Amino acid sequence: MRNFKIKSYCKINLSLRVLRRLKNGYHSISSLITFCNLHDTISISKAKSQKDEIKFSGQFNKGINNSLNTVSKLLNLLRKKKVLNNYFFKISIKKNIPHGSGLGGGSSNAACLLNYFNIKFKLKFKNQELKILAKKIGFDVPVSLEKKNTFLSANNNQLLRINYKFKLNILIVYPNLNCSTKEVYKKNKTTSLNNLKINTYVKNNKKLIKYLINERNDLESAAIKIHPIIEKIIDLIKSEKGCYFSRITGSGSACIGIFSNMNNAINAKRKLKLKYPKYWCVTSKTI
Numbered sequence: 001m002r003n004f005k006i007k008s009y010c011k012i013n014l015s016l017r018v019l020r021r022l023k024n025g026y027h028s029i030s031s032l033i034t035f036c037n038l039h040d041t042i043s044i045s046k047a048k049s050q051k052d053e054i055k056f057s058g059q060f061n062k063g064i065n066n067s068l069n070t071v072s073k074l075l076n077l078l079r080k081k082k083v084l085n086n087y088f089f090k091i092s093i094k095k096n097i098p099h100g101s102g103l104g105g106g107s108s109n110a111a112c113l114l115n116y117f118n119i120k121f122k123l124k125f126k127n128q129e130l131k132i133l134a135k136k137i138g139f140d141v142p143v144s145l146e147k148k149n150t151f152l153s154a155n156n157n158q159l160l161r162i163n164y165k166f167k168l169n170i171l172i173v174y175p176n177l178n179c180s181t182k183e184v185y186k187k188n189k190t191t192s193l194n195n196l197k198i199n200t201y202v203k204n205n206k207k208l209i210k211y212l213i214n215e216r217n218d219l220e221s222a223a224i225k226i227h228p229i230i231e232k233i234i235d236l237i238k239s240e241k242g243c244y245f246s247r248i249t250g251s252g253s254a255c256i257g258i259f260s261n262m263n264n265a266i267n268a269k270r271k272l273k274l275k276y277p278k279y280w281c282v283t284s285k286t287i
Helices: 070-080 105-120 127-137 181-187 205-213 220-226 229-238 262-275
Strands: 004-021 027-046 053-057 089-094 149-152 159-162 169-174 243-248 255-259 280-285
Touching: 004 105, 027 105, 027 169, 027 280, 070 089, 070 105, 070 127, 105 127, 169 229, 169 262, 181 220, 205 243, 220 229, 220 243, 229 243, 229 255, 229 262, 255 262, 262 280
Parallel strands: 053 089
Antiparallel strands: 004 027, 027 089, 027 149, 149 159, 169 255, 169 280, 243 255
16 A cells, blocks of 8 residues: 545635524534635555554644544544454644634544545445544534535535535634634524525625625634634734635634635735734635
8 A cells, every 4th residue: 555645625614604502412503615725635554563653743733632533533433334444554644724723624634534445445435324424523524525615504414515616715814722612602692593595696706705795604703702812803804905704714713804816815914924923824715
């Protein structure tokens, strides 16, 4: 088994509505999700020893448990299903996506490897089986099984894939804060009555932007209560030339801004870095 490299892409919640709390403690949400060209890099090969070797490197490797993470959960889950029992792997992940940011890096890592194992080792899991396995690892993992724009419906968390590609210029600002999803949902008081609906706006960039300007992330107020700096970052991004809108992605703490063109996004990044030199800022495009 030769060394194989996989790009594990970043997800972004363009909008997020919290509808209600479920009996199992989770929440029913609706969200329009996209992916951008920011990615972690996964290298995988056969391990020489009779155990898995999982290592993290890169800018955002700190704070990740090498023995308990989304990748180790995936391997344990597959072996419980009595597949891959005779194989052990050396997996190295270069973390370019900050964790605890709402950008879904860990979920994407697990989803990419699940797809890899399914194809490489001919496990023959069908799409529905893959979704069930992915959900056991984490809520966002099924979303990342396909790098397509996705509508997460509140109807049993149904994933509706959108074949049309968005053309969005994105600024991402991460204020070096690990935002606990559990704590954000616990503090959240904002809910929406209506479910988001897919309309023709997803096939037209101008209509999409117009629609998203009037959308929101229901978790934003709770995230700001925990980390007030988030509100200042969002307001600063909004004030920059060519910014259509700014909000958190997922449960935060990363803040996104959608811009009219990449030059405006790059100029906004420069200004953000001057004001907050220690914060991580990157421009990106949807894929």
